[in-house]
Amino acid sequence: MGLADGQMVQTDCSVTWTDDDGKVYCFSSESSKSAFLKDPKGNIAKAKMFLEEQQAKAASGQKVFTDKDVNARVAEVIKERSDGDAFVFHDPKLDTDLKLKFEEIKIVRGMEGYGWFANVIFSDVEEPKKQYAIDFWFKPEGQQLTLQDIRVQKGPKRDGDGYFMITRLPVAWWWLPVQEHPGSIEGARAWQVMAAIHDYILENKDEDGNITVKDDKTGEDVTLQFVEMHRPVRHLKGEGKYFACTDFRKPGSKDEYYDLDFWVDEKSGELKVGNVKIHKVPVQEDGIWTQVDRYTFEGMDFEETL
Template identity: 70%
Template sequence: MSAMVTSALRRWGAAAVAVAFCLGVAVPVMAADYPDFDDASVTQRTEQVIKERSKDGVFVFHDPKLDEDLNLVYEKMRVVRGMKGYGWFANAIFHDKDDPRKQYALDFWFKPQRDGDSLDLIDIRVQKGPKRDGDGYIMVTRLPVAWWWLPVQEHPGDMEVVRAWHVMSAIHNYIAKNKDANGALELKDDKTGETIPLEFVEMHQPIRYLKKEGHYFACTDFRRMGSKDEYYDIDFWVDEKSGRLDVSDVKIHKVPVKEDGVWIQVPRYTFEGMDFEITQ
């Protein structure tokens, strides 16, 4: 890495790291408040997870976006980053077991256990996937990007400003913490009384802030476990009443209804009349 790029990364912080990463530039590990871990130990833990979840050298990952199993072969670690207060993020390169030209970049999110001696795997998300380019493939970034690629370095005096990625992190933490052994977030439908097992697909952007209520909220896509077409729009409401950002309510915004053999989403409520602003 050139001295000029390194200097820019130090000045611009996390935003530069995200941009540089997308451009394929090697970046240094960001400072994190986990002195017992570094890029080497996080890489070792990531490769341990990959090995534990592989069979005959094939790592099987269920891609919630495509709703299909990816059969991948691990190639190398691309970059490891620590984010103070949020954990470690390892980005690893894989290729399709049947077509090495098709490459994927997967993010592994880890957080230290309370004893500080080991790293818990919180989630795995596809950061880049293959796209046909002539006779071959290139890797393209999945949109919307995961919240851990969004941080920007606040200016002095702005540390108390809540950013969109702070809210997204709180929601993702809630989802990860409340998933069952099968990876489903069980949500009770207040209207029907049914408990619905849901698979997290993605989080919408932008994040909104309700001025009057003092709540942030974000819309998310979930799919009913076992179904390919039943999608739910779930709203997460977040506040700071406890002194930190916590999910205070989870509401079903849209439900799948079958009409003429096709599943469509029907809203339970609207946001008309609500005074909100966009959180950057």
């Protein structure tokens, strides 16, 4: 199903389907197989078209990246960001530096138009039983794979004397097409909206990884650190706009959180962020930081897409 969706997904062929002509098709999961079997002929045609496009790129001299290129790039990034034997990653959600040991690259996926995603397993240097699954996002630029972001997909949770990995919520947008193969256009649109927002954040961050937004109420510029993006994505009926809420934190503070709304439209012919609004601001009451609404969604005619 991955090829039909414009994705390059590794599979060990443990999940298969055999066509009437005897050809065997491999899937990364039972859910992918089920989605494929809703329209086998149509999905096979899409997969063939995608492969032909990749072959045409290679024939024209364009660099066609493979999972081997991604594996090599992951190794480079780990080496660049290591202190001695420890890969150092600043976890924005915990606001702390993790010191990790590389274990293995679990899976590599390519998404046409969005880049490559490597899911990599690490263990804590001081407590090897604590493991993390961390996503590396790369975008092809000419002959290179450029690192876009690194996010924790799964983190350790204590279980008696040991640990097991648990998926961190909210799930990153690049996992949504894999976990769910939406039958509706709006379902597919939701993760594309989230991707457009993530692109905007990366394009507008400074050298410290922060972005600056205008506070419409005070007129001040506020510098903030991106933490995570929330679901659902909402679609404003009649106007064709989408918006999603995100968490940002004031740099240097562990408790001052802002909720920013990113408004996305297609005026340019593709999904782009057209406006960023502060939805909630941190206010300290009795020594505890809480969030206060700057505005609400009351009166807005919208639907939740995912």
